[in-house]
Amino acid sequence: MKVTINDVSMDFAPGTSVIDAVFAAGYDVPYFCSQEYMSPIGACRMCLARVGAPRKDREGNWILDEETGEPKIFYFPNMMATCTTQVMEGMVVDTLSDDVKRVQNGMVEFTLINHPLDCPVCDKGGACELQDRAYEYGTGESRFVFDKRHQEKHHPLSEVITLDRERCIHCKRCVRYFEEVPGDGVLDFIERGGHTYIGTLEDGLPSNFTGNITDICPVGALLDTTSRFRGRNWEYDHTRSTGMDDAGGSAIVIDARTGRIERIKGALNPEVNKTWIDDGTRFGHEYVDADDRLRSPLVRKDGELVPATWEEAAQVVRDRLGGLSGKDIGIALRADATLEEGVAAKALAEALGTGQLDHAPRPAASVVPQQAPATLTDLATADAIFVVGDVTEEVPIADLRIKDALKGVTPPEMMAHGVPIADLRLKEHPVFHRERLSVAAPYRVDLMKHAGRTASYPAGGEAALFAALQAIAEAQDAKAEDAEAAAVQLDDGQRAALGMSLADAEALVRGLREADNAVVVIGGFVLATRAAAAAAATFAKAVGAKQLILGPMANSYGLELLHVGPSHDRYAYPGMLEGARALILSNLDPAQDPDVRATLEQKDFLVVHDLFLTETAKIADVVLPARSVYERDGTTVNLEGRFLPLQAAPVDAGESEDFVGVVGALGDALGQRLEGRSVRSARRVLRKRFELDPAELGPSGELYRPKGRPAPRVSIRSDEAVGGNVLVTPSMLRVEYLERNPHLLALSGGSRLRVNPADAAQHGLGDGEAVSLRVGGVVRRARVRLDAGVPAGLMLLPTLPEQPVGLAHADLATLTRDERELEVAG
């Protein structure tokens, strides 16, 4: 449709909003309430412009201007809010005339009537939409001489979000955000007129995606408490990187000042996270600046760890490893290491001549789909989704993309100015098509609120679940071929494995099969055994669905693709801890298990590369300071196989190095030029291996599909069905760092042991009690949380890198009240 904006004529697709037409034409109108990926509602009235269009008469002919003979432009009698107006053929938009300026001036003045203008003390100052717009479009002075509205200045909406009710300009972005994006409405306007304020009846904000409202608030009303008064916006160094707390690969901006990370914000990646990030990613950065962070290498001299230089430490490593044969040395990385670090680790293993190389946690089954891999965009446009697991905790961003699919609005096309500001297809109070989503998990998971069908199968029964579904699919096949064939018959065991009624299961299978774009989301519980993962893949193939596999950590996919793995089954990480005589561990802390600690103490030589003096580091011979995920340059691969860039934020971390630096230093000591000695040299290897340039990745990253089938891999756990009385669940918050994240600790109340109330009564546990328990050997401290959604006889505990998702045995005799109360603020 041809639209004239001031002096520019352009063509737009029907349904485009006028505000997007104005921006696409290179002009500007101010706006506060419109927000990318959210419904436009025209609440702020800032985007007013003079809009007119030609009209047709009853015969369908254009009404012509008598003088010029051109179609006559009929202007709307008043200025129109461009965000809620659609373009029409021949429309004329005027954003520059004095009339338009006058009404925009007026709106700025009106918006500022009750705004306190405390910009100097406001954390939004310098990056504030209202400030910018008032400067650009305001008159510069107010005629309003009365007292302004007085309301609560710092109301803690939750432990991590502060609400300043005086600053609010009632744009309704936060209210709409909760309703439309995560789909759990919690905020709304209370009262009316000049007394209106944002409030909630809930205690806190019960969602995993609350922090995004601090990004979208156009004023300083909603602010991130972790960065409260930490710095002004122009003082921050903004580093765009990738969130490494989960396998989603959300784009983030790290704001650092004077060598400290002060806050993390979401960044735009239309293919992955749009602009949203979860609270774990946003608020879970405080550990980086913890006081007890290691800043220089430590070497054990006369039984004590003493500070040393990198050269000294590398010399010690060389001397001590020199006496060992290569195959006695084990190297293990945590699965959020970058690809570059993976290359470095492989080069080091090769130089030392060992096959004992692994990354952990690594599930039993592959995280790279063998066929029909789904992207997050596939997920967001799917018309049938079957989730097995707790996707909200595993890969939070996938949860939001599932909700996109439930809203049924495809991601918008990019325009000349980027993402459309007002996508008119999105509506306030969206209808979520729950029937498209089925969720199965051993316990009640958050996503079940939005699911049309839910199933609670017995924990550890993933293989049986998929086998039963497969049986249904086959029976339906038979029925389709021969109407006379028997109806679906399942025995009692299979029915129990389904965790839902047979009718539901049949509808689920039929729904997946009939959908044009079906996706099966395979979570960590399925990956815990190879049998279950194989059954899931078979089922997905049978119903013609794509697969999205939720890897346990940020770069699980990439490290598997690169094959940072052992040469033999028994050289895998758990075997390595037993068998190797010397170990190099990066960011892993296996000594939390006292038995493993005893084994490690017997090792000839132990090198630990970590951020803090962990249990394992305390018994190490050499401790090397590590860089956090925010301080690394490199590349990561998210769960869909997308290569994403990591940029190092300017953080003061002493002499910390990532594993690339470790290998560089060791290589120097060994007198070898190893392949992964620097990010550049590691990238040369990656370029050759993957035929894409990690240094040249665009902001959206690059989707990589392995040619042919990935190489077969060695398993990490045996395939026998694992039993247990504790289910280790995925966790959005990184439990290993929770105690060093004061705000998140206060928000979550610490690591949680979720117990069924009946079980709790039996064990004599009360809600909120601090306990310690040995789970699968690892000593865990947690707070008891009574939860009726937990099946009887099972306890739920969040995962650690050393404690992979799945069933584990806990000796309930070791269950004791924790003497040392977890420090919980508030």
Add this chain to the structure above:
Amino acid sequence: MSVLDIAKGMGVTLGHLFKRPVTVQYPEQRATVQPRFRGRHHLLRHPDTGLEKCIGCSLCAAACPAYAIYVEADENDPENPTSAGERYAKIYEINMLRCIFCGFCEEACPTGAIVLGHEFELADFRYQDFVYAKPDMLVGTKGSKWQRREAEKKGKDVRLGFEAGPRPELEGVDY
């Protein structure tokens, strides 16, 4: 040029011999500075409540062309506030070696907390002594760091080597 012209010139020279000299025998004598002279900064307090005027907004640091100012803010303890409002400057430092005494900080300050005073005797020996923190600049502190050290050693009051007329912005500053 004639002899007469030379004589005229010599006359002017001779005339000055009988005038009072302009030179001040500083530091024995006190110098007089103009009221609008810009010297060492003062951080002011609200005269009635005694609370600091500075709210730690960092606008002075943003305005500073020499990057001489460093501010770190924090939240006031509501029971025992340092400044009026929610926010105060936890750390406020000016590097006097970098400072060019342009007065932009004073212009940028939304609360009138920072004002350039008249003190100019800032010479010192070590680099770190030129970084003036809050206690060195808050109202009530007289003299440069060195002058205060010297005065303490000798057990005397700080002697400033200048006189100045009053300046209305320097509310509460007493020379």
Add this chain to the structure above:
Amino acid sequence: MVELETVPPFFADKQELLDEILGRYPEYGRRSAVMPLLREVQHAERYVSEARLAEIGEIVGMHATEVKGVMSFYSEYHGEPVGTYHLQVCSTLSCSLAGSDELYDYLVEKLGIVNGEVDAEGRFSLQKVECLGSCGSGPVIQVNDTYYERVSRSRCDALIEALSRDEVPEPWRARGGDNEGADKADFLMHTVAAGEGETR
């Protein structure tokens, strides 16, 4: 979270009423039923508690905060218990010009309570509200559902006096139609007798 268990649900034994109210709206417009449901609760209990908000939210498919948002928009609903006589003083422009601010101050002084409060006996509660729609005859006080217009200081005294004795005086300036029991003929006679020119 709202503790629903502690209070028995209001609509549990009123299925018929519920069906009737929900039946007025199409299925996609179920949210519209929020107003009549709030009204039912307000009428029966004289205020709408948080538990009731959550219950109504559950019925119409809104979250409790949203229901509270709707409720707080209308001054006829109360989030806290109000007194036997709930005095609502209009504070919008016309009444304000006619002296409602002074009237409110007078009431504050007289009753010893301010906006949103209930007195110790639970007899009076006071609220400043936006326009009551009787702009031609301000200042207006609405006592429960009855309008008292052109409230002068002496009329206000008389009104409070009467209410203190639990007598509800007839509105002295009847407005045809709006007030229960107000007779049209009565109204006409009244205007003629008083010789006032205004009509509704």
